[in-house]
Amino acid sequence: MKRAILLMLWLTLAILGGGGSALAHAALVEAHPADGMVVEQVPATVRLRFNEPVSPLTISLTDAQGRTHGGLAAASRSEMLDIAMPPDLPRGTQILSYRVISGDGHPISGTVIFSVGTPSGSGGVPGAEVSPAARGALWLARVALYLGLFAGVGGVFFTAWVVPSPPSSKVARPLSGLLALGAVAAVLSLGLQGLDALGQPLSALGTAAPWAAGWRTSFGLTVAAAMVALLMARMGLHDRGERWRRACGLLALACVGLSLAMSGHASAAAPQWLTRPAVFLHAVGVAYWIGALIPLALMVRRAPAQALPAVRRFSNGALVAVAALTLAGLVLAAVQVESLANLTGTAYGQVLVAKTFLVVALLGLAALNRLWLTPALGNPNGSGGRRLVRSVVAEIVLSLAILGLVGLWRFTPPPRALEPAAEAAAAASVHLHTPNLMAQVTLSPGRPGAVRARIVVASGRAAPVDPKEVTLVLSKPDAGIGPVERQARRAERGWEVDGLVLPVAGPWQVKVEILVNDFEKASLEGSVTLRP
């Protein structure tokens, strides 16, 4: 027993240590050649740049004659993806479709269309959409996993820490059922996650590929931590010694928090030092609360008066848990949604609004239980027991609905991730580099007029650098426009120049002067084209 716990602890630590590099939701920032561009010669490679490191899942190219080229060599170097082009591409419009996966475990796909020589018709856009059946299964598995973690593991924690005696078989049986359900769901969702990542149909679940792909995403860590949590809870449920039950319950609860903090939109958001602990707290709070509901209802139904001390203890702990999970939830919502308009304007926001309504209703029920129904339990002649059971059952139903809603978030990118993608679509940008330094200059909007420039500087190996000063120089000699020199100001992400006015469309010469330190200055040059 002791060894098993040590092994679990070690596993948990190993998982913790390995999960440090998750990143925000990926979005394509730039393609070279750019989407819609006409180039004279077949490029040797197409370079895709994302806002964070990605790995390629599937890449396909449909050329102007409608032929599909598979198995293109794609080299990913941090946020850059270089895709080698077949040399014998015909003249005309080529369609390059990609599906990549980023640190938060969410695959994103997109298409870059470029033309060699002149634009032409093409053989149609290949799709990589996941079937509704696979998505439905993924959602179901996700909800079942939540049930196992929150109701199952949370329930075991409740029986170990809040109830003074070991659980009766009447309480233990549904809990171990929930744990088993969670374990099955955890394993299944690994394969389903892989299907989603590869864009394959449900029937491909019999092959090894989706399972391996699912494991490689950050969701693999979530499943591993979830399995540890479920196993620990299962051990804690049936152990005789009170101390072991408590240790197992506590560790299992911590693993629930870890599991959810390992992957997902919320854990992937920046700043990570804030979002990961917030997800952890949120999950632990939820497990404490939801986990107590089923055992509570069963205990109160059987013997209302005897259940009173446990209900009181739970109620006191719940105050702390609810405060923590509400605070953490608000922090995460603020990070993810960014502005009030996004609450109604995006699918993610709509799910959040619906969830908030349900949570408020749930809080109302909880307050009712604490303030009126629990004290009534002490009255031996009253019907407080039955009322409390009814109210707790209502809480369970509401919680189920909330978990179902939360499962939908799997399919809705948060507003914070949507914005960069939309901005990138309208911007003009250029990548400049020397062996030691590179800079990405983005002009948005990418049309003549008032323009805002953003400059992101990195070392030649894509490591971040912190220059002392960055100066942007733009000129258009063919239109007689001399250098427009502006010192950039440090912004949240990189450097920015506001209030630039670039009067004409066409190619502009760009120079970025970077003061690396007091004595070293680098100058990077290139050109960027503004659309008319």
Add this chain to the structure above:
Amino acid sequence: MTTTLLRGALAAALLALVGPALAHTTLEAQQAPVASTYKAVLRVGHGCEGAPTLKLRVRIPDGVVSVKPMPKPGWEMETVKAPYDRTYDYYGTAMAEGVREIVWTGKLPDEHYDEFVFRAYLTDSLKPDAMLYFPVVQECGGGKADRWIEIPAEGKSADDYKYPAPGLKLLPAKATH
């Protein structure tokens, strides 16, 4: 008449020669053989956009060792010592660290000219016929600074830059004695 004309032409030619040197911060001796001791005289012709010079900082490039700045009345002097990029042979002694930066602090009004002197050994690890640059940062009143640190890229010369680093051309080592 002819002499006046000639004098005028001479003056013009001289002006054209030294013109940019007056504006920029430059070295007096602009060539020196490797494996020899070099006396660097930095000529500072003006402040930064009219502001007086309050500090002059010189970065010592790799391959230049045994640096000794000359004290300057009215100016405080300070050196920053750090390890070299490798060890250098200095008359049979292996040198692994030494002065990498010299800082003079004082005050030089914009309308005055001054010179800052240091002595250094140009090791034989430096390539003859290449340029050697001593980046200089001139810090002035009002938080202004002129950074004479631009090192010309391949195929360009110091004239192509607004703030070129003072440089000297390295010559082959003199015959050993």
